[in-house]
Amino acid sequence: MEYLAASPDHIRTLSAPTERFLCALKDNTFDIKFGAFRIRDMISGYTLIDVREGDLDTAITEEMDPSTRLLKYHFGSQFLNLTTIGLQVEFKIGDLPVPNLMMIERHYFRGKCIKSYEFKFGFCMPNTTNTLEMIYDLPQLSQEEKAAMIAAPWETKSDTFFFVENKLIIHNRAEYNYADL
Amino acid sequence: MGLLKIIKKTKAKEKELRLLILGLDNAGKTTILKKFLGEDTSEIAPTLGFQISTLEHEGCKLNVWDVGGQTTIRSYWRNYFEQTDAVVWVVDSGDKLRLEDCRNELQKLLTQEKLAGATLLVFCNKQDIAGALKPGEIREVLELDKIAAEGRHWSIMACSAWSGEGLLEGIDWVVNDVKSRIFMME
Numbered sequence: 302m303e304y305l306a307a308s309p310d311h312i313r314t315l316s317a318p319t320e321r322f323l324c325a326l327k328d329n330t331f332d333i334k335f336g337a338f339r340i341r342d343m344i345s346g347y348t349l350i351d352v353r354e355g356d357l358d359t360a361i362t363e364e365m366d367p368s369t370r371l372l373k374y375h376f377g378s379q380f381l382n383l384t385t386i387g388l389q390v391e392f393k394i395g396d397l398p399v400p401n402l403m404m405i406e407r408h409y410f411r412g413k414c415i416k417s418y419e420f421k422f423g424f425c426m427p428n429t430t431n432t433l434e435m436i437y438d439l440p441q442l443s444q445e446e447k448a449a450m451i452a453a454p455w456e457t458k459s460d461t462f463f464f465v466e467n468k469l470i471i472h473n474r475a476e477y478n479y480a481d482l
Numbered sequence: 483m484g485l486l487k488i489i490k491k492t493k494a495k496e497k498e499l500r501l502l503i504l505g506l507d508n509a510g511k512t513t514i515l516k517k518f519l520g521e522d523t524s525e526i527a528p529t530l531g532f533q534i535s536t537l538e539h540e541g542c543k544l545n546v547w548d549v550g551g552q553t554t555i556r557s558y559w560r561n562y563f564e565q566t567d568a569v570v571w572v573v574d575s576g577d578k579l580r581l582e583d584c585r586n587e588l589q590k591l592l593t594q595e596k597l598a599g600a601t602l603l604v605f606c607n608k609q610d611i612a613g614a615l616k617p618g619e620i621r622e623v624l625e626l627d628k629i630a631a632e633g634r635h636w637s638i639m640a641c642s643a644w645s646g647e648g649l650l651e652g653i654d655w656v657v658n659d660v661k662s663r664i665f666m667m668e
Contacts, residue, residue: 385539387519423561425531426532429550431531431533433533433534434519434534434536435536435538436519436539437538
């Protein structure tokens with residue numbers, strides 16, 4: 302399978318989710334491994350999702366059907382009423398220092414980018430376990446938009462890209478379902 | 483949670499504030515950050531890397547970097563100095579044996595060119611422990627009066643990450659000081 306060379310500038314212009322992975326698993330030359338993640342409501346303090354490293358199926362390979370690599374989150378309709386959340390991810394760095402790590406995450410619903418987030422990690426130390434918690438206000442959606450998202454499970458999608466020195470090394474794709482749990 | 487209130491103060495023309503929390507290992511850097519962010523602090527493992535918290539709330543941005551204090555990690559600290567607005571230097575006020583080590587590391591940090599304009603808060607943590615040194619004593623041992631002579635914006639305050647006492651006041655001071663500096667430059 303051929304991969305297009307995707308730059309941060311190219312990613313920033315996208316108005317719809319990708320339809321396939323823009324890089325291969327083997328492009329993760331720095332052996333960066335994402336593990337545990339957690340989502341909490343910053344207003345009530347409640348933890349909504351807490352996935353530990355041991356709970357994850359990390360045995361993904363290039364031979365697998367790409368659709369099984371798609372992450373799926375069923376959040377339920379209440380999630381759309383939250384205002385401020387904290388999303389924490391944990392990641393491990395391999396034996397090599399990472400010179401300049403950057404992340405771009407974009408969320409879409411029906412041809413519209415509803416949230417775009419960028420973060421420059423910069424240098425990452427070799428053989429370390431690091432965390433990033435992003436605390437942010439969720440996009441303000443109209444009642445109509447919320448209803449449309451609830452009625453269209455898995456049509457809200459996101460792409461998460463990690464670049465080292467502007468070269469794409471990791472691409473994660475996810476779909477969301479806001480129908481009642 | 484006090485944090486969301488404080489971050490509103492950072493609203494300074496979309497300027498992103500960058501805080502760096504440093505200090506020797508076991509000083510309580512991560513506990514301070516977690517307590518401040520309303521997280522459980524009952525089990526804190528040594529940070530073998532960094533823990534970043536980014537806050538974007540009502541148009542304000544604050545990035546807090548907590549980098550591990552183990553000797554092996556200290557050699558990497560310099561990678562995180564760029565564009566730092568303030569350094570929060572955390573001291574274990576009960577660890578008298580390592581105060582000299584603490585002073586040397588801090589003095590070394592303050593000679594770094596990239597941190598020349600950064601505000602400094604020395605946080606005298608673990609004030610809840612019996613026999614903990616008071617800020618006045620720590621000020622002397624760490625030779626902080628040298629810093630005052632150099633014209634840096636700095637302060638020394640007592641806190642307890644365990645009880646949460648002093649944390650809000652400290653971070654509030656840091657954010658206000660950085661804001662006042664930015665304001666003066668404009």
